[in-house]
Amino acid sequence: MYIIHWGGAIVGLLIAVIFILKKINPVYSLFIGAIVGALVGGASLSQTVDVIISGTNSVMGAVVRVVAAGVLAGVLIESGAAEKIAETIVEKLGEKKVLLAIALASMIITAVGVFIPVTVIIVAPIALPVAKRVGITKSSILLAMIGGGKAGNVISPNPNTIAAAKGFNVELARVMIGAFIPAIIGLIITYIVATLISKRGELIKDTEISKVISNKGNISFIKAMVAPVVAIILLALNPIGSIFHIKILTELKIDAMYILPIAGLVGIIAMGKINKTIEYTTAGLNRMTGTVMILIGAGAIAGVISKSNLSSVVVSAIHSCGISGVFLAPISGILMAAATASTSTGSIVATGTFGKAILAMGVAPLSAAVMINTGAVVIDHLPHGNFFHASADAVKMNIKERMKLMPYESIVGGSIALTAVIIYGLL
Template identity: 45%
Template sequence: MSAMGALIGLILSIVLIIRKISPAYSLILGALVGGLIGGFTLSETVTHMIDGVKDITPAILRILTAGILSGVLIKTGAAATISNAIIKKLGKSHVYLALALATFFLTAIGVFIDVAIITVAPIALSIGKKLSIRKGVLLVVMIGGGKCGNIISPNPNTIIAAENFDADLFSVMYANIIPALLGLIFTVYVVARLMPGKGAFVQEEDIEKEQDNLPSFISSMVAPVLTIVLLSLRPLFGYGVDPLIALPVGGIVGVIAMRKGDFLKEGMSYGLARMSVIAILLVGTGTIAGIIKASSMKDVLLGALIQTNLGEVLIAPLSGMLMGAATASSTAGATVASSSFAEIILKAGISGIWGAAMVNAGATVLDHLPHGSFFHATAGVTNVNITNRLKLLPYESAIGFVLAALSVFAYYLFSS
């Protein structure tokens, strides 16, 4: 089918999402309209939509089980303990590094980026009040740290990119470690220090009471450490523990180590609720991905890249960036991009690991746009009004762009 049909369907989905229509339904309707306009019959359109969903079903199953780890870290207070320990250790003299590192580490061990920011925000606002730091700067530092951690985490965006490229999850996570660390440095020592002195300061009413009865730092680290160890067995020793097993096992053992078994049911319910929203969104993204994959859009994009002499390798980060912007979600962006363009990226001679890593990094460039939930969730938790929240977009985009560029550079540096 024609690329124009797929493009119209994608634009329609974006417009509907911006108009506050359910993202899943917006994507499904966009896929249906795109297929019909592109030249498919109704029956063919539905078939390609279903095929697109089938392609990502294994990843959806893994994402649902990953909710156990994320839910346990949040509901037991382990995430709060870890973030508090990092911030306390680095102290007020390194406040930007402490806040960025806290959200970086939480997302890197499997906490959703918005949940990581919600977890760190109370202590960030408390420090900001004492040191007279503006809320906008605090938020950008936390978001930057979260973006850096998100490209090396066992979060849904990484899981689904690895799945669609048939690549080992831990290897995809590991590929972006250097870009993530350099991105963290860029966030703390460039972006945070170049932001203008505008925006509101933290007020007393912005500060919330911190969580009580938190577990110890050592017991809090059991779940993430065990999870990473299990995921690393396949690339290191050739004996694989699938994320479907590794992530929930890490969460369950972590609960036992923290002696908070009563929180397991609550953590599972919380994680399932969070992941169910993602799973439903992924069903919608699967339908539009199926239509894009069946269209000539990927060939048009590849031809445009060849014409500009930018090279085929850029189709990975660019597709992630464009789809991340379209859906205002790194998870949905990584899903559509990896589902639609994995085949052509692999045919260009790029390995599945690096293809997934670059798509994942590209999806972080514009995933914070206002038609997505992340924009509003992060504004709400720090009490930043919409006008001031919009002013932060260029700084977030700069961090995402640096991450994508560094991922491409790492590919050229380490894949040759």
């Protein structure tokens, strides 16, 4: 059993980040970083291949579930169900509570399996005209969308939650439910902070409001909610059985690989779009392709880091500073997501690298999964990631203004992570 020197792992991670900043494809950046890191860390050419293959194999469980989630995501997005959900929430809460409506809509859409960048793109055309009428700034509505998205992301069947659950062999539903209170706190903090900055930054111009081209047809809100509700019910069956000691539900272990496609297909039937099944599912799979490739790249770099002694070095540093070992889970999630500017990649790398060390400190698998997952949303919005630029483009915001929003995003993400640490690490 060979050990890669921790310095090599750090070099590999830095090279991956630098290449991503240089706009080189993230997947290739991660693979190049993994190869260089392994070689610098003392692995031979053949050992490097073994390490990378081992790392990519470790994420295959998450990859399969992400592909399955593409069915649900494709149905929600392509049918217009997600758009209808957002539109209804904004309409019902009204202009006086527009920031709460935007944050809540973003939270719900992300929570049912839509990626945050896609959520922002869906909600922005609905939010911009309302925000213009009430005179609030781009910064406040973008923070409402991002903060709501972060809150929804930690309780969603998205790649980051799947990776955290799979990494610690915990049921996906338990990780989602476990992050519910932190998500609610994140939503509240989002509303408070977005309200405080509602007059800061650029106002929305008429030319920046594009006409919403709806593809929802005659879908009602109730029909739009069928797929998400079915997914939530099916995912909750086993945890409910465990809580109330219902044997039949406890033994009913239906994996997300089954649940998410089933929910999507039930949603298609409820909306009367059965003839669109191939179109919607194909579109959903296409949306997941880029994410799947990044997950494989993340597995490669995670393989190198996990084969190194980096986790031992970090654990020693934490002990020498007098910091409790339970903080390793959120700290690893925060640092790895920041390094890769990706929640999902950060979750994979943190879980693969520090998972064993975290469990060795006596942290329960569920607690570790929740704390890594919530930690990964603290500073995952850095400029070397796609989300930073996609979110700015959604509201026609320049880079300078977008960067000013980053501390507020971290406040929201930090509140989510801190709540999780209090519940799962301190209480």
